[in-house]
Amino acid sequence: MNIYDFILKKIKDVKMETGDEGPVTNISATSMLTAEITIISSLLIAVVMLRLLNRALMMAMIVIVFLIIFMAMPIMPKLKREQNDSLATMSFYVIVALAIIVSLFYWGNLNV
Amino acid sequence: MSTENLLIPLMIIIPITCALFLNLLHEKSRVVKIISVIVALLLPTIPLLANYGIQYFGGYAPLAQNPTIATGLPSFITGSALNIFHPAITYVFGSAQKLMITILGFVALFAIFISLYEVKKPSGVYIYLILMGVASVMAMLLSDDIFNLYVFFEIAALTQVGIVLVSKVDHNYETALKYLIVGSIASPMLLLGIALLLGVTGNVNITDIVYSIKTGLVDPHSPVLLMAGSLIIFGWLYAAGLPPFHTIKSAMYSKALPTGAAVLQAFSVFTFVAIGVIILRIFSYLHFAEIFILGISLIAMVLGITMAITQTDFKRLIAFLAVGELGYIGVGFGLGTVFGITAGLFQAVNEAVITALLFIGFGTIMYKTKETELKKLGGMLVETPKSAFLVLLAGLAMAGVPPFNAFQSKLMLVQSSLNSGLPEVAIIMVLLSIVTFMTFMRAFHTIYLRPKPAGLVIENENIPRVTIVAMVCLLIICLVFGLYPQLATNYLQGLAMGIA
Numbered sequence: 001m002n003i004y005d006f007i008l009k010k011i012k013d014v015k016m017e018t019g020d021e022g023p024v025t026n027i028s029a030t031s032m033l034t035a036e037i038t039i040i041s042s043l044l045i046a047v048v049m050l051r052l053l054n055r056a057l058m059m060a061m062i063v064i065v066f067l068i069i070f071m072a073m074p075i076m077p078k079l080k081r082e083q084n085d086s087l088a089t090m091s092f093y094v095i096v097a098l099a100i101i102v103s104l105f106y107w108g109n110l111n112v
Numbered sequence: 113m114s115t116e117n118l119l120i121p122l123m124i125i126i127p128i129t130c131a132l133f134l135n136l137l138h139e140k141s142r143v144v145k146i147i148s149v150i151v152a153l154l155l156p157t158i159p160l161l162a163n164y165g166i167q168y169f170g171g172y173a174p175l176a177q178n179p180t181i182a183t184g185l186p187s188f189i190t191g192s193a194l195n196i197f198h199p200a201i202t203y204v205f206g207s208a209q210k211l212m213i214t215i216l217g218f219v220a221l222f223a224i225f226i227s228l229y230e231v232k233k234p235s236g237v238y239i240y241l242i243l244m245g246v247a248s249v250m251a252m253l254l255s256d257d258i259f260n261l262y263v264f265f266e267i268a269a270l271t272q273v274g275i276v277l278v279s280k281v282d283h284n285y286e287t288a289l290k291y292l293i294v295g296s297i298a299s300p301m302l303l304l305g306i307a308l309l310l311g312v313t314g315n316v317n318i319t320d321i322v323y324s325i326k327t328g329l330v331d332p333h334s335p336v337l338l339m340a341g342s343l344i345i346f347g348w349l350y351a352a353g354l355p356p357f358h359t360i361k362s363a364m365y366s367k368a369l370p371t372g373a374a375v376l377q378a379f380s381v382f383t384f385v386a387i388g389v390i391i392l393r394i395f396s397y398l399h400f401a402e403i404f405i406l407g408i409s410l411i412a413m414v415l416g417i418t419m420a421i422t423q424t425d426f427k428r429l430i431a432f433l434a435v436g437e438l439g440y441i442g443v444g445f446g447l448g449t450v451f452g453i454t455a456g457l458f459q460a461v462n463e464a465v466i467t468a469l470l471f472i473g474f475g476t477i478m479y480k481t482k483e484t485e486l487k488k489l490g491g492m493l494v495e496t497p498k499s500a501f502l503v504l505l506a507g508l509a510m511a512g513v514p515p516f517n518a519f520q521s522k523l524m525l526v527q528s529s530l531n532s533g534l535p536e537v538a539i540i541m542v543l544l545s546i547v548t549f550m551t552f553m554r555a556f557h558t559i560y561l562r563p564k565p566a567g568l569v570i571e572n573e574n575i576p577r578v579t580i581v582a583m584v585c586l587l588i589i590c591l592v593f594g595l596y597p598q599l600a601t602n603y604l605q606g607l608a609m610g611i612a
Contacts, residue, residue, distance in 0.1 A: 031422050038417070042543065045536050097355070101342045102342045105404075
């Protein structure tokens, strides 16, 4: 199974989960593929910024992130599934974000 | 700056008073129309006519500027920081505020005009909500008092819910309720952050808080101050619609009428700027705050734009693009340089205009077909050639194609990130601009260029002339700022220099 067929299968899975009855069109498959490539390339480019901290760390992180992405592909259908309009999902991510921000600001600035 | 300037409070008082008045008159269409037109015209006119200045409410100027009161006071007051502290609620109207309030006024003016002429019986309640929202966001841009800002932030949040509630769009009640519930987590956190800030500094005036931190009156690394910073930043994410609030924010835009969505996105952009500037002013001594703003902005750009590509509803598509474009503003703020912040502020002004143009432009499709699903649309170029051309130009402007305004601001942002030694950020911004272009062209092709689907019903009504005029005016603003960016950046640079 090539990557295009693999992504097509994942889109169908997401559509079934969300109860969307429409067919998977060329446009929707190409859009998902573009989003996939965009998110992977943005992530890898962003990791390169770790060079400001440590070059060895950057290289290690690029390899690790690349491996994680390779194993988790396709990312976009999963991301789309998580970013739905469900109040439960939204509230979950809001609470997680609050916890992360408070932790980063509180302990991150006190212990540096 | 001259201190006495009565036009500054009038920017807020006129829309609020007229909003309350219109709410009482909502059954009398003719009176509603006349008052709405007059107030809408005043919205961009007052800030254009007003001189720069400072206005004090419920108190007096600092003692250092007020010898009449200072004379006779004991030296332990006049010789201390109390001498320069602001006892009144202070509104500051500088060049950056002038530009941003004028642009917000223009967006509201066109939204009100279109909503008045697209419906047979204008709704006083709808205009009331728009005016209350505009007044609140203008107050947030002017206020130098963080508690006063919070009050208007709450009013703006409620009016946004109201605008969605009165829009006759499927599932609008559900989305508005979700926004309220999510807001009930974020808003108290913002208020708690402000309360902690007040507890540590004993002050709610932002200039005084910054003075207290910079001169060591308050320990800058006090745990309570750090906690306040994190909670205020969390509230800012909600107000602006940055992740994790990007999903609900984009849902809000898509469940409003096109005119409502145009003003809602302008509210988000200028609320982003108002609170973002305060965060930079107070917490820029924490290097981590700038890193965080940069990081969350990159996440917003990537999530917003990649989610936009996968949408099948064109309103949701534009909504996600609008969220993604917010990230560009944040990148400018996160870079923290004068050039970067100026670029971010310029991008904010541009985005408010372009996204309003896109929402209004694509709104003509809804007007003709009552349809927003891309798969059900097609062949609209024949039906609406003028608005199609204007929408195409708006899409090119959003993607950063010259000679439009976003090209200049995005170029400045790219230059700024290169100057800051972050070419990776520049590459991501360019990449996402290309994807924005592709996303827009996909929607444009589907709606306008492909053959009309058999089941699509197109109404015979002509698009109101006022809608086309509004789109042309917004496009002219895009073109003027694109050809002469210094017309905007000269106004914004002063504010950027003050906070960098």
